[in-house]
Amino acid sequence: xxxxxxxxxxxxxxxxxxxxxxxxxxxxxxxxxxxxxxxxxxxxxxxxxxxxxxxxxxxxxxxxxxxxxxxxxxxxxxxxxxxxxxxxxxxxxxxxxxxxxxxxxxxxxxxxxxxxxxxxxxxxxxxxxxxxxxxxxxxxxxxxxxxxxxxxxxxxxxxxxxxxxxxx
Numbered sequence: 001x002x003x004x005x006x007x008x009x010x011x012x013x014x015x016x017x018x019x020x021x022x023x024x025x026x027x028x029x030x031x032x033x034x035x036x037x038x039x040x041x042x043x044x045x046x047x048x049x050x051x052x053x054x055x056x057x058x059x060x061x062x063x064x065x066x067x068x069x070x071x072x073x074x075x076x077x078x079x080x081x082x083x084x085x086x087x088x089x090x091x092x093x094x095x096x097x098x099x100x101x102x103x104x105x106x107x108x109x110x111x112x113x114x115x116x117x118x119x120x121x122x123x124x125x126x127x128x129x130x131x132x133x134x135x136x137x138x139x140x141x142x143x144x145x146x147x148x149x150x151x152x153x154x155x156x157x158x159x160x161x162x163x164x165x166x167x168x
Contacts, residue, residue, distance in 0.1 A: 004130050005150045006123055013130045015117035020145060024049075024136040025115035029082050029104025032091035037104055039080050039112065042140035046167055048079040048160075049136065051118055053128040053151060055085050055093045055103070063131075063154055068099045070161055076168060080104050082112055084128050118147065125151065133160050135167070143167065 002017070003010045016025070026041035039049050050067055052060040064081055071079045080102040083090070090103040106112040106129065113119030118130040131151050135144035144163050148155050 001121065002117065002147070004120075004147065006125060007152060008150075009123070011123045011125070011130075011151070012121040013118050014121040015114040015119050017117050018134075018142055018145065020142055022142050023140050024134065024142050027106075027112045027115050029080065029106055029112055030087050030108060031102060031104055032087045032094065034087055037080065037102055039082065039104065040115075040136060040140070043078060043136075043138060045076040045078050045138065046143075046164065047134075047136040048077050048164060049116075049134040050079070050081045051112075051116065051129045051132045051134070052081060052083045053120070053125055053131065054083055055081070055090060059152055059154055060131075061093070061097065064093070064099050064101075064103070065097055066154075066157055068097075068101050070157065071101060071164075074164060074168060077164060078102075082106055082129065084110075084113075120151075131155060135160070135163060137167065 024040035131148040133146040
């Protein structure tokens with residue numbers, strides 16, 4: 001079982017152990033209008049999947065705004081933020097913050113968290129998602145993984161965006 005840190009303390013995460021080159025599991029997440037979107041699998045474009053614990057925290061909100069702004073300049077990238085937030089809260093966040101990229105929730109089944117190996121398995125954030133970034137190529141294979149070691153830290157945006165730009 002893998003671990004990340006929450007304010008310096010180890011926290012176990014559970015689920016499948018995905019690696020670069022593995023096929024990205026196809027999982028449905030719930031959008032703010034209660035429809036479903038499939039992330040992972042083979043698509044006609046690159047997929048940027050951004051997992052966050054909750055958009056209702058300063059770090060996650062900052063991350064969502066920064067990626068929203070950055071990916072607006074990129075063509076042919078299907079971007080989805082996934083959290084355990086209820087779709088109603090996600091909709092309110094996107095409206096308030098001007099976030100236009102897809103925001104999905106894994107609240108119904110936790111299948112995304114388990115399939116991508118980032119479901120927090122203990123501590124105060126038990127049941128939420130660890131902070132992680134996945135890039136899935138057009139063939140449906142995982143091309144990039146960034147599991148942020150400290151949940152309260154932002155990801156390495158530059159690394160993610162540079163990788164994406166090289167793939168486009």
